[in-house]
Amino acid sequence: MQNLPLPQSVTFVGAGPGAAAHLTLGAFHALQKADVVVHDRLVGPEVLALIPAHTRRIDVGKEGFGPSASQHDIDASLVAHARSGKRVVRLKGGDCGIFGRLDEEMEALEAAGLAFTILPGLTSAVVAAAEIGQSLTRRGRNRALRIVTGHDMAGFADQDWAGIAGAGEVAAIYMGKKSARFIQGRLMMHGAAADTPVSVIANVSRPDQQIIAATLADLPQAVARANGPAVLLYGLAPRAAALSLPQLQEAQA
Secondary structure, three states, X not given: OOOOOOOOEEEEEXXXXXXXXXXXXXXXXXXXXXXXXXXOOOOOHHHHOOOOOOOEEEEOOOOOOOOOOOHHHHHHHHHHHHHOOOOEEEEEOEOOOOOOOHHHHHHHHHHOOOEEEEEOOOOHHHHHHHHOOOOOOEOOOEOOOEEEEOEEOXXXXXXXXXXXXXXOOOXXXXXXXXXXXXXXXXXXXXXOOOOOEEEEEEOOOOOOOEEEEEEHHHHHHHHHOOOOOEEEEEOXXXXXXXXXXXXXXXXXX
């Protein structure tokens, strides 16, 4: 079992997409021993409830097109608390290293002469695929999995749409709600079939999780029904046997 590092260091912890059941044992122990937890907005309430009452919590959540803590302030907070000898946990939704600005925070700690440890977490795509009863790779279907973002600092993100549009390809698209029509257009322009399945999973693993079965042809309309942050699983349809009755009714709506 991995122990927390010595004082004057930070432990980066992946919280998974929401449910406490997806937290690793190492992450749980890190939270129990922390003096300070600096956490994102998307960390699930079940995970936050595991933080001891005496532990200081600092919410540095970022919201797309909404109020956000600046990256400079987050970096400064990590450095200041680590230098004070506190056991600091930087708690990030999903996995720390997937669209989580991990490198910027590691570089800030390195520049301050501070050490860090990384405890990975389950990323949303992995849990979302499990929720719809699908594997992300399958023999004879896809030899690779692409994890891409639909939106970056410059706006709608351009990807290898021609490659993704190929038969049998599977891609997990993060931050794709606002860019759904752009994604649809780019893929169809490169030859993707209109009836290619796309699963939209919002609030992955949380009590208000929503599974919407769509095709590329109706992706923008499906995404408009999503009730929170969503991951799009391009090339995968929900497997009925894996869904509860309410989920099945939502997916078929």
